[in-house]
Amino acid sequence: MLSRIRLLPVLILVLTFTLSLKLGSLWDGAGSVFSPSVAIAQEKKDAATENEQKSDDKIITPKKTGGDQIGRFEPGLVTDSELEILQKLVDRRAELNAQEQKLDTRERLLMATEKRINAKLDKLKLMQETISNLLTKHEKEKEKKMKSIVKIYEKMKPGDAARIFEELDMAILLDVVERMKEARTAPIMAKMTPGKAKLLTAELTQRRALPKIDQNKKRAN
Numbered sequence: 001m002l003s004r005i006r007l008l009p010v011l012i013l014v015l016t017f018t019l020s021l022k023l024g025s026l027w028d029g030a031g032s033v034f035s036p037s038v039a040i041a042q043e044k045k046d047a048a049t050e051n052e053q054k055s056d057d058k059i060i061t062p063k064k065t066g067g068d069q070i071g072r073f074e075p076g077l078v079t080d081s082e083l084e085i086l087q088k089l090v091d092r093r094a095e096l097n098a099q100e101q102k103l104d105t106r107e108r109l110l111m112a113t114e115k116r117i118n119a120k121l122d123k124l125k126l127m128q129e130t131i132s133n134l135l136t137k138h139e140k141e142k143e144k145k146m147k148s149i150v151k152i153y154e155k156m157k158p159g160d161a162a163r164i165f166e167e168l169d170m171a172i173l174l175d176v177v178e179r180m181k182e183a184r185t186a187p188i189m190a191k192m193t194p195g196k197a198k199l200l201t202a203e204l205t206q207r208r209a210l211p212k213i214d215q216n217k218k219r220a221n
Contacts, residue, residue: 150179153188162191165200174203 078086153161153176165173165188177185177200189197 146175146179150176154180154184158187159191161188165189165192166196170199170203173200174207177204178207
């Protein structure tokens with residue numbers, strides 16, 4: 001009886017050790033079953049973290065929003081050829097701006113010149129109208145005076161008028177005789193010297209023939 005009591009603790013110890021071994025093997029088996037899923041989850045988490053870090057280090061890529069691109073310009077990533085092209089574009093733009101300014105200046109000068117020319121043309125036109133009016137007025141006054149002179153010669157005796165006609169310049173004499181009535185001119189020319197009367201007749205014939213010649217030219221044209 002006493003020996004059985006002494007063996008009981010030994011059996012409990014042996015059973016406890018055996019149970020521990022079995023539990024350890026079960027735990028290892030469970031670890032071998034669940035460890036791949038845990039490793040995969042951890043690997044995915046590490047990969048996501050790494051991608052986030054890489055995306056932070058990279059330049060923000062342009063995104064299209066309503067047709068416009070929004071991004072960040074990094075001068076350090078531009079090549080020498082690209083810089084050269086950009087510089088040429090800038091120079092060309094400056095050249096075009098300069099040409100545009102020159103054209104604007106030239107256009108303003110042309111407009112100012114045109115304005116001055118138009119002003120001078122207006123003045124010349126006004127002067128021409130003034131001169132034309134003065135000439136018309138002068139011709140009217142001259143005609144009025146000539147008619148008065150013609151009346152005087154028509155009232156004079158033919159002999160007295162003939163003596164005056166002998167001394168008059170041919171141009172003035174023609175203007176007077178052309179305005180006189182033929183019935184008044186004939187007696188005066190009869191009192192004139194033959195040479196003067198002949199010359200006056202020739203001049204009158206030539207002057208009165210000129211309109212007929214002009215009329216013939218118009219018909220020929």
